[in-house]
Amino acid sequence: MMNDAFDLRLAESHIEVHKFRSGAIVVSTFLALLLQAFVPVYIPKFAVLDLPLLIVVYFGLSRRNPSTGLLLGMVIGLLQDSLSGPTVPLGLYGIAKTIIGYLASSIGARLDTEHPAARFALTTMFFVVHQGVITLTRRLLLAEPEPWFTLRLLIAAAVNAVVAVVLFTLLDRLRKS
Amino acid sequence: MAGVPSRHKSLVLLAGVIILQVVLLAVQIKRDSQGRLLRVWTVGAVSPFQRAGAKGIGNIRGTWSHYFALQNTSRENEELRRENDALKLQVNQLQSKAAESDRLAGLLNFRQAQRNVPMLAARVIGTGADTSQTVYLDRGERDGIRRNMGVITPDGVVGKVIESYRDTAQVLLLTDRDSGVGAMLAESRIQSPVGGTGEPLLSMKYIPTDDTVNVGEHVVTSGMDRIFPRDLPVGIVTEIKTGRPFQQVRVRPSANLQRLEEVIVLLTLHPLEKKEPPAPAADAAGKSVGGTAAVNP
Numbered sequence: 235m236m237n238d239a240f241d242l243r244l245a246e247s248h249i250e251v252h253k254f255r256s257g258a259i260v261v262s263t264f265l266a267l268l269l270q271a272f273v274p275v276y277i278p279k280f281a282v283l284d285l286p287l288l289i290v291v292y293f294g295l296s297r298r299n300p301s302t303g304l305l306l307g308m309v310i311g312l313l314q315d316s317l318s319g320p321t322v323p324l325g326l327y328g329i330a331k332t333i334i335g336y337l338a339s340s341i342g343a344r345l346d347t348e349h350p351a352a353r354f355a356l357t358t359m360f361f362v363v364h365q366g367v368i369t370l371t372r373r374l375l376l377a378e379p380e381p382w383f384t385l386r387l388l389i390a391a392a393v394n395a396v397v398a399v400v401l402f403t404l405l406d407r408l409r410k411s
Numbered sequence: 412m413a414g415v416p417s418r419h420k421s422l423v424l425l426a427g428v429i430i431l432q433v434v435l436l437a438v439q440i441k442r443d444s445q446g447r448l449l450r451v452w453t454v455g456a457v458s459p460f461q462r463a464g465a466k467g468i469g470n471i472r473g474t475w476s477h478y479f480a481l482q483n484t485s486r487e488n489e490e491l492r493r494e495n496d497a498l499k500l501q502v503n504q505l506q507s508k509a510a511e512s513d514r515l516a517g518l519l520n521f522r523q524a525q526r527n528v529p530m531l532a533a534r535v536i537g538t539g540a541d542t543s544q545t546v547y548l549d550r551g552e553r554d555g556i557r558r559n560m561g562v563i564t565p566d567g568v569v570g571k572v573i574e575s576y577r578d579t580a581q582v583l584l585l586t587d588r589d590s591g592v593g594a595m596l597a598e599s600r601i602q603s604p605v606g607g608t609g610e611p612l613l614s615m616k617y618i619p620t621d622d623t624v625n626v627g628e629h630v631v632t633s634g635m636d637r638i639f640p641r642d643l644p645v646g647i648v649t650e651i652k653t654g655r656p657f658q659q660v661r662v663r664p665s666a667n668l669q670r671l672e673e674v675i676v677l678l679t680l681h682p683l684e685k686k687e688p689p690a691p692a693a694d695a696a697g698k699s700v701g702g703t704a705a706v707n708p
Contacts, residue, residue, distance in 0.1 A: 264456075267457060267540055268457055268460050268461070268464075270540040271457060271461065271537040271538055271539065271540045271547070272460075272461050272464050272465075272536070272537050272538075274538040275465070275535050275536070275537060275538055275546070275671075275672070276468065278669045278670065281538065286540065299421075300421035300422075300424075300425070301420065301421045301424050304421065304424060304425050304428060305424075305428070308428050308432070312432075312449065313453055314540045314541060315541075316449045316450040316452075316453040316454070317450075317453055317454065317457060317539065317540040317541075318539045318540050318541035318545070321539075321545065321573070321583060321587060321589050322539070322541055323435075323436050323439045323440065324432075324435055324436070324439060324449060324450075325432035325433065325435045325436040325439070326436070327541065328432045328435075329429055329432045329433065329436075332425065332428050332429060332432065333425075333429070336421065336425045339421075340421075371436070375433065375436050375437070375440075376436070376440070
């Protein structure tokens with residue numbers, strides 16, 4: 235038990251906290267929201283992607299600070315809520331992305347998340363958890379019947395994870411060397 | 412958070428932030444307010460880029476298709492000359508002209524039938540940043556668009572305006588789960604609201620089991636929702652399942668809601684009655700008589 239704890243701390247000490255070029259987070263967030271609200275007009279299937287979620291996951295995993303991760307998640311989630319219109323109350327995506335921001339930062343602080351396979355697996359998991367939180371919120375707080383699990387969810391999780399692997403590699407270029 | 416150990420600070424912050432947002436949700440539900448200020452700011456920040464993007468894509472698409480259309484025409488002409496296949500070309504051209512004539516006639520009839528309804532053409536510049544079925548238009552309050560105005564295309568009903576900003580308006584599509592329109596079957600005039608299911612097909616909810624519905628039957632607006640004039644196309648019945656006390660009727664929307672680029676906003680909030688087109692007098696009279704004898708479920 236003590237050895238495990240020691241290994242964990244040792245592992246933590248070797249994990250690098252990445253810094254980004256100034257404005258990288260703001261610009262990435264804005265672009266993600268813009269693309270999310272624009273591209274589906276021309277390519278309807280694009281709506282299966284949740285780019286704001288991928289941004290939360292990426293910066294959460296890279297910055298590895300749970301407090302900033304959850305705050306970033308909250309801001310992006312609330313902005314997504316406000317772009318989603320009155321059918322989505324403010325806070326629905328906010329809550330889900332706050333939790334994902336926190337989880338991503340916490341996991342990022344404990345594991346090496348640079349490998350594409352790790353990124354794929356983590357994004358899949360975060361996508362499912364994100365949808366789970368939204369479903370829970372809709373059911374408990376909004377009294378809206380929402381299915382827990384659909385085939386579409388699995389497909390969407392896989393598609394988002396594949397896109398995340400490519401997107402995260404591109405976003406790596408925004409890191410300060 | 413001075414007394415909280417540093418490793419637990421983020422957990423406390425997480426709990427605080429979530430509680431704050433739950434309260435925000437509760438306030439919105441209780442007061443039926445939608446945090447308009449934040450929405451106005453966000454939409455105001457994003458919509459100019461959407462508008463520019465839509466314009467840019469329109470220009471690129473126009474140039475692109477024009478260029479390639481010209482190239483194809485030239486290549487086709489050469490091939491046709493070589494292959495002496497002029498008849499085939501003629502048939503294609505005639506078919507294309509016939510389709511265009513049908514479309515223009517449809518538009519003309521539609522405009523004539525609705526000549527007493529002020530309308531405004533608008534371009535779709537964005538969608539909701541989530542899975543709900545909403546789109547943003549490039550026209551807003553400045554152009555006279557208000558909440559609850561109907562949105563259509565010449566093919567059929569699209570949805571209604573749920574939020575109007577200065578230069579942008581948000582439209583809830585018919586396919587959204589929260590959406591609905593007063594409708595009736597075109598032939599039997601049986602009335603029932605048609606609502607979205609979150610999927611491409613709509614649901615006609617309250618058709619009693621005893622009433623006869625046929626696959627392929629047209630569904631039109633009934634005017635009962637006081638948003639759309641009567642007899643606008645809503646969709647076509649594609650699937651019927653028996654149920655008690657109501658049948659489960661699925662309707663494919665007449666308007667192509669998956670690929671909307673231009674729409675028409677009905678600039679009125681008053682209940683409207685459609686003027687019958689003068690040309691097919693016998694048909695129109697028949698429908699009108701059927702309408703007065705409509706069965707109200």
